[in-house]
Amino acid sequence: MxxxxxxxxxxxxxxxxxxxxxxxxxxxxxxxxxxxxxxxxxxxxxxxxxxxxxxxxxxxxxxxxxxxxxxxxxxxxxxxxxxxxxxxxxxxxxxxxxxxxxxxxxxxxxxxxxxxxxxxxxxxxxxxxxxxxxxxxxxxxxxxxxxxxxxxxxxxxxxxxxxxxxxxxxxxxxxxxxxxxxxxxxxxxxxxxxxxxxxxxxxxxxxxxxxxxxxxxxxxxxAHQPAHISFELPSGHPGAQLPPLEHLGITSQTHTGRKTVLTTDRLQHSATGLLLWARDHGVELRDLDIRSATLEEAFLRIAGHAGTEPAPDSDTAEAPAHEETLV
The missing domain is CATH 3.40.50.300 (P-loop containing nucleotide triphosphate hydrolases)
Structure with missing residues (x-):
């Protein structure tokens, strides 16, 4: 500037x-x-x-x-x-x-x-x-x-x-x-x-x-927050049969029932690799959702550390009463 x-x-x-x-x-x-x-x-x-x-x-x-x-x-x-x-x-x-x-x-x-x-x-x-x-x-x-x-x-x-x-x-x-x-x-x-x-x-x-x-x-x-890819695999198709995550640039994965959620710092690379794998193996990825991180996620990640430090002593702190809360 x-x-x-x-x-x-x-x-x-x-x-x-x-x-x-x-x-x-x-x-x-x-x-x-x-x-x-x-x-x-x-x-x-x-x-x-x-x-x-x-x-x-x-x-x-x-x-x-x-x-x-x-x-x-x-x-x-x-x-x-x-x-x-x-x-x-x-x-x-x-x-x-x-x-x-x-x-x-x-x-x-x-x-x-x-x-x-x-x-x-x-x-x-x-x-x-x-x-x-x-x-x-x-x-x-x-x-x-x-x-x-x-x-x-x-x-x-x-x-x-x-x-x-x-x-x-x-x-x-x-x-x-x-x-x-x-x-x-x-x-x-x-x-x-x-x-x-x-x-x-x-x-x-x-x-x-x-x-x-x-x-x-x-x-x-x-840009400092991970992007997300979520989908459901067909019934009977185990998540373990997904391609090696390191090849896709995936940083983590979670499974809830049939839903799989992947996080990545390289969204385009990961999404492309996943879709090519699904095409080549004839796998339908149902309820597919591919999205970048949001400002809300960045904010909540910072706010998530709010409990990691002791709060100021309420008997000595005299912050202004109108100091607002962001929730």
Missing amino acids: NTDHRVIEASDLRRVYGGGFEAVRGVSFSVARGELFALLGTNGAGKTSTVELLEGLAPASSGTVRVLGHDPHTQRAAVRPRIGVMLQEGGFPSELTVTETVRMWAGCTSEARPTAEALDMVGLGSRGRVRVKQLSGGERRRLDLALALLGRPEVLFLDEPTTGLDAEGRHDTWELVRALRDSGTTVLLTTHYLQEAEELADRLAIMHRGQISVTGTVADVI
């Missing part, structure tokens, strides 16, 4: 709470201008703690963070007008209408979009006269997004942007985020919807216990 185009940079970033609980443990990554970067995390991974450092809401215990070339905490005045932040919860005054809320926020925003434009962008154009307390959870998330977009941000932080939205609202939000990215906005997204990350992210990172376990494109992350 060209360093001249890095908009977000974190280097050996650490965040320690009272009692010595280290929520962020040496995180390093960068995001290029116009890129959409998704930050995923296992249960209590520290991704919200990380994003708060990037947004300038808290100082890092050590390490460095730069957004648009500035420290977002100590040089907040240089950064804040150029970024948009969508928190997990907005905390709006419940008695104000939607329009009043946006106008109030616009009064604190440099060169704000017109209120109607911001509401139309998120599908709330017809809800301007409704009081905030009467909005559904999904509509409140849309209002959160409208406020994050008011200042036409160069960098947009989205923390769980589609939580509470129905399927239509989620896809509408995806289209809006894609359009923002395509227009040059840099987006850092946290989400617990793995499909959302697959659909939107140019690159992603998966955090676990305060550290980044893997980063790269979706294809890069999936």
